[in-house]
Amino acid sequence: MPSLQRRRLLALLSGAGLAGAGLLGLPRPAAAEGGRPLVAAASDLQFVLPELAAAFEAETGAAVELTFGSSGNIARQIRQGAPYQLYLSADEDYVLGLARDGFTRGEGRLYALGRLALLVPAGSPLEADGSLADLAAALRDGRVTRFAIANPEHAPYGRRAEEALRHAGLWQAIRPRLVLGENVAQAAQFAVSGNAQGGLVAHSLALAPRIAARGESALVPAEWHSPLRQRMVLLKEAGAVAGRFHDYLSTPAAQATLGRNGFVLPEGTR
Amino acid sequence: MDWTALWLSLRLAGLTVLILLPIGIAAGRWLAYRDFAGKGFAEALVALPLVLPPTVFGYYLLVAFGAASPIGRFWEAAVGGQLVFTFEGLLLASIVFNLPFAIQPMQRGFEAIPAEVRAAAACCGLSPWRALLKVELPLAWPGVLTAMVLSFAHTLGEFGIVLMVGGSIPGETRTVAIAIYDRVQAFDDAGAGRMSALLLVISLTTIALTYAFSRRLGRRLG
Amino acid sequence: MSAVAGLEVELEQAGPIPLAAAFSCAPGEVLALVGPSGSGKSTILRSIAGTYRPRGGSIRVGGACWFSAGEGIFVPPHRRAVGMVFQSYALFPHMSALGNLVIAMGQRPAPEREARARGLLELVHLAGLEDRRPAELSGGQQQRVAVARALAREPKVLLLDEPFSAVDKATRQRLYREIAELRRGLEMPVVLVTHDLEEAAMLADRMTVLHRGRTLQTGTPEEVTTRPVSAGVARLVGLRNLFEGRLAAPRQADGKATLDWAGLVLETAGGLEGAPGRPVTWVVPDGFVVLHRRDRPSRGEHENPIPGIVDTLLVIGQTAHLTLRPDHDPRLPIHFSVPLHVARRNAVARGVAATVSLLSEGIHAVAPTPEAQEAGG
Numbered sequence: 001m002p003s004l005q006r007r008r009l010l011a012l013l014s015g016a017g018l019a020g021a022g023l024l025g026l027p028r029p030a031a032a033e034g035g036r037p038l039v040a041a042a043s044d045l046q047f048v049l050p051e052l053a054a055a056f057e058a059e060t061g062a063a064v065e066l067t068f069g070s071s072g073n074i075a076r077q078i079r080q081g082a083p084y085q086l087y088l089s090a091d092e093d094y095v096l097g098l099a100r101d102g103f104t105r106g107e108g109r110l111y112a113l114g115r116l117a118l119l120v121p122a123g124s125p126l127e128a129d130g131s132l133a134d135l136a137a138a139l140r141d142g143r144v145t146r147f148a149i150a151n152p153e154h155a156p157y158g159r160r161a162e163e164a165l166r167h168a169g170l171w172q173a174i175r176p177r178l179v180l181g182e183n184v185a186q187a188a189q190f191a192v193s194g195n196a197q198g199g200l201v202a203h204s205l206a207l208a209p210r211i212a213a214r215g216e217s218a219l220v221p222a223e224w225h226s227p228l229r230q231r232m233v234l235l236k237e238a239g240a241v242a243g244r245f246h247d248y249l250s251t252p253a254a255q256a257t258l259g260r261n262g263f264v265l266p267e268g269t270r
Numbered sequence: 271m272d273w274t275a276l277w278l279s280l281r282l283a284g285l286t287v288l289i290l291l292p293i294g295i296a297a298g299r300w301l302a303y304r305d306f307a308g309k310g311f312a313e314a315l316v317a318l319p320l321v322l323p324p325t326v327f328g329y330y331l332l333v334a335f336g337a338a339s340p341i342g343r344f345w346e347a348a349v350g351g352q353l354v355f356t357f358e359g360l361l362l363a364s365i366v367f368n369l370p371f372a373i374q375p376m377q378r379g380f381e382a383i384p385a386e387v388r389a390a391a392a393c394c395g396l397s398p399w400r401a402l403l404k405v406e407l408p409l410a411w412p413g414v415l416t417a418m419v420l421s422f423a424h425t426l427g428e429f430g431i432v433l434m435v436g437g438s439i440p441g442e443t444r445t446v447a448i449a450i451y452d453r454v455q456a457f458d459d460a461g462a463g464r465m466s467a468l469l470l471v472i473s474l475t476t477i478a479l480t481y482a483f484s485r486r487l488g489r490r491l492g
Numbered sequence: 493m494s495a496v497a498g499l500e501v502e503l504e505q506a507g508p509i510p511l512a513a514a515f516s517c518a519p520g521e522v523l524a525l526v527g528p529s530g531s532g533k534s535t536i537l538r539s540i541a542g543t544y545r546p547r548g549g550s551i552r553v554g555g556a557c558w559f560s561a562g563e564g565i566f567v568p569p570h571r572r573a574v575g576m577v578f579q580s581y582a583l584f585p586h587m588s589a590l591g592n593l594v595i596a597m598g599q600r601p602a603p604e605r606e607a608r609a610r611g612l613l614e615l616v617h618l619a620g621l622e623d624r625r626p627a628e629l630s631g632g633q634q635q636r637v638a639v640a641r642a643l644a645r646e647p648k649v650l651l652l653d654e655p656f657s658a659v660d661k662a663t664r665q666r667l668y669r670e671i672a673e674l675r676r677g678l679e680m681p682v683v684l685v686t687h688d689l690e691e692a693a694m695l696a697d698r699m700t701v702l703h704r705g706r707t708l709q710t711g712t713p714e715e716v717t718t719r720p721v722s723a724g725v726a727r728l729v730g731l732r733n734l735f736e737g738r739l740a741a742p743r744q745a746d747g748k749a750t751l752d753w754a755g756l757v758l759e760t761a762g763g764l765e766g767a768p769g770r771p772v773t774w775v776v777p778d779g780f781v782v783l784h785r786r787d788r789p790s791r792g793e794h795e796n797p798i799p800g801i802v803d804t805l806l807v808i809g810q811t812a813h814l815t816l817r818p819d820h821d822p823r824l825p826i827h828f829s830v831p832l833h834v835a836r837r838n839a840v841a842r843g844v845a846a847t848v849s850l851l852s853e854g855i856h857a858v859a860p861t862p863e864a865q866e867a868g869g
Contacts, residue, residue: 038439046456065440068455081337081352082437185455192457210457386582389543392569393576394596395645401570404595408586 036065037242038083040074042090042230043150043185044114044157044202047210048261049088055257056248062241070183072154078103078235085235085242088249090114090184090202091156092231099233108233111249112263115203116160116225119191121215126198130218132168138197139173148179148190148199156228157184161200163225191215204262230263271464274441275449279469282357282445283425286364287418290372293365294417298376299406303388316374319367328434331363335435355437360445363435364425371420379413380406412484419480423473497554499649499681501540503705504548504561509535511546511705517649517681517698519554524696524713525685527728532705533685534579537651540683541576542569553648553681573599575642576651580658581634583626589613589637590622596644612640617670632663639674650682656691668694689730693717701725718777722859726775732827733776734858739766748852754821758796760855772857780854781828783814784847786838796850798826805842807832814840816848826850 041049046068057063064086069077075094078084079101087104088111089095099107118135120126125143127134138144149165150158158180165171179195181187184202191199192214206217234246248254255265301313319327335342335353345353353359383406391401407414429447436443438452446465453462499517513536517523525533538544540551542558545566551559558567584592593609600608613622616636626634635655642650656664672695675682686692692699693713700710701720708725709716720726726734737753742765744750751758751772760774784797800818803825807813812835815825826848830840840846 043455067438067440067444068452069438077355077437080332080354082355083352083439083442183455185457189455189457208457384580384582386578386580387584389538389541389569390576390578390582390584390641392543393541393572393574393645394641395570395573395598396595397570405584405586 036063037085037239037245038065038067039086039088039242039245040067040069040077040082040084041088042071042074042156043068043183044090044204045088046185046205047208048204048258048263051261052249052254052257053245055253056245059248060244062244064241064245068183068185070150070155070158072156073183076154083237085238086232086246087235088230088232089156090228090230091159092229095231095233098235102236104233104235105238106233108231109246109250110229110266111232112230112258113266114157114228114230114263115222116157116164116200116220116228117203117206117217117262118198118220119188119201119206119211119215119217120198121192121194121196123194124197124215128216128218130220132164132170132220135174135198136168136170139170139177144174144197145177146179146190146196147174147177148181148187148196148201150184150187150201151180151182155181155183155187157200157202158187160225160228164200164220167224202262207262271461271468272444272446272449272453275444275446276465276468278357278441278443279426279445279447280472282360282364283422285361286368286425287422289361289365290368290421291414291418293369294372294376295402295407295414297369297373298413298417299380299402301373301377302380302383317370320370324367324428324430325434327367328363328431331359331366331431331435335359335362354435355439355443357442360432360436360443363431364428367428367431368421368424371424372417375413375417375420376410377413379410379416382413383409415480415484419477422476426469426473497648497680499540499683500550500552501536502549502551503536503539503546505546509705511535511539511549513549513700513702513705513707515700515707515710517683519681520675520679521698522675522682522684522696523710524692524699525683525702526687526689526692526699527702528687530704531702533687533702534653535705536702537576537653537683537685540649541574541651542567542572556648573645573648574651575645575647575649577635577638577642577653577655579654581626581638583634583637583641585626588623588625589618589629589640592626592637592641593644596641599646609640609644612644613637615643615674616640631659632667635659635667636670639671643678648680650678650680652682652684654685654687656686656688671695689713689717701728703728718780718854719856720775720858723773723775726858731775731777733778733781735774735824737772737774739768739770739772741768742766751855756798756818756820758850758855759852760857773859774855774857776826776850776854776856778828780851781826782849782851783828783830783834783838783840784849786846795852796855797847798850799845799847800826802840802842802844802846805835805840807835812840816846 049066053064053066071089071091071094074087075089075098078087078098087095092110095104095108098104118128118130118132120128126138129135135144149161152158152162162171165174179190181190185205187199188201188205188211190196191201192211200220203219205211232246232249234243259265332354333339337352342353353362387405388401391405396404427447432443432445432448438444438448446469450462450465453465497519501516502514503511505511509532511532513532515523525536527533535544539546548561550557550561557565558572559565587595590606590609590613593612594605597605597608610622613619616639618633618636621629621633626637629637656667659667684696696713698710699713699716701708701716703724709721716725717729720729720731723734735753737751740750740752740757742749748759751760751774798818800816803815803817805812805814810832811829812832813829815827817825828848
């Protein structure tokens, strides 16, 4: 092979080799002990938890890594060995189930009570009527073709939405028009994007500035569904930082932040 | 702008391509040159990821590599960690899922070499290895290049499997595709838009550069 | 009898491609493998090159064993010093003509290779075209590069697989001359595969006729085309004047034998074996059939005169190809050809009566056809 071609081949090969070494050798950001512990939280905490984490970091100098999803999904992942250290669920049943099966350290702590809200985007034919009377009317006269809730199978807010709709006698009528979000944040996204005429989502999400700016919301009576007892728990492999964050979330400052963002405080219940 | 996620995606795609290069060449060459009973079945197996929905694949990967499975347990014993929810697990899934993108174009590339040219290489005294380097690869390189580009681009865009097998662990399995999904759910349209645009530019640039380079190389090699 | 440095081939296998071939080729000799498509010629060539591994047999070159099924020896092709010219030339398209040769010179130290390659290209009259890619060369030029590349290997055996089939006729004639010149300087056995008998006759010292992988006859082209050992070979070498007769007298006083051909008595060149009355399959090549001149009728002057009626007349170029239906047995016509002017001068036309002579030295008995054996018993 002429020397020019050989040199080019050599350059190509060494480039590939370096790339390979670089790709493999680069240290991965540690997601476990020593590094930033992973906190998995229900999607209704999408906006408030980053605020809490920032405050925690400001106060202690330690940082955590946040990831959100539906409570049921996260619980499933934990069972499959996901490397989370702290789990904030929107439904304590998931936490208690994990505790029973030995994935957690104890049964954890109630950190908040959640509320369900009706969210309608700006320009929607629906009214933000928490009693769902307008929704009932809208179903009858065809104003609503799509309505968003979280997936009742694994999202606590979805289940509560179903309960509330059943209580209002609207479940059968609205079922064919439902759009199911993977988690309650996606349901809220569907609701305000204009692709649906409205949805039943977490009150905490409806209050968030980004969402509140795009629509109106109204609380749904808490008696219409089973309570959203939101429980958090440290997992087996949790490290020191995760533990401190867990404790921080029960401090008055953190509780006040939660209260401001649409959560009802647990009042000392366990 | 989630640079960690971007770097993760590039790493995943890059490593997938590097590892698939020798595998693809070996398998593509073997399938191109040999005829054997059950070849059709082997080719169908290779092509399977093309028709299988990523979630089906993801499901079987979870079953096969999950903590309860023999492979998962072996991995745990050998390495001390999980296969699911880790970068290594994603890489493994990515390699398997990209097999048809790597093997099929390479197979076509090698098939395009006339059998007499290969026989001529042997008759000219070239050992199989030297024949591969000096005759076969220079002639089959368009197939090899296409395979690499396709695998890279495909991995960059992979979503379903990453979601099922990887979770969305920042720094570990939250690729840029997942991060975009995350941002949309967090109502961060600006963030999602920025990352999407960047991914688009990277993909387009990669492909354009590759084709431009291949044209120039093609002119030289004829 | 094989010379120490020559090629000895023996191949046996039942399938997938049937082979039952045995032949040898001395250094400097050109042996043509001739046969119809599917007769296994290319397979045999590939076996010698090593790109095909037969189930049974052996291949020895210059005393070294390249393949022996019995002893489990198989030298891979890249370790055999074999030079092969492929039907499609199989030049490496991504390399120049020079490059194609240099890469085949692994047996030489690197500094020497380019100079030797240039020398070889000059030998095949391609000086000045060293840097051209195969796509930039004509068919005839590519063929020469292929030959030069085969020689670059300094092979112990040179193999040519229908090397002229892809070339037009004019170029082919030129290449024949060049190859004929070239081969004088070659000291290795050369095996040429072709389905063209004329090509074989022109270029080869000896010729082997193959059918379905079986070697039927090996000999000089002249031997094979005039004295085929069987009716099968006769047909394969294009002899159409194949007839059945009976032995009349095995050996006469003058050493000749006579045949009884459906009532007509023919004299043959040499004696024949066997008892009178035994069936004989015999053949006479076209060249030994002579047309009698119309203006000089002969009676008994020429050997074996056969009167008959001209059945077909086909003019191709300056030659008239004729068949004659003999009066005594109109079943099988005699094929022969004459220059066109001779045909005209003798007013030969379809349906016209004519007489030919079968020269006795051309009449040759072959092994009987299976049908004759059955019929005659």
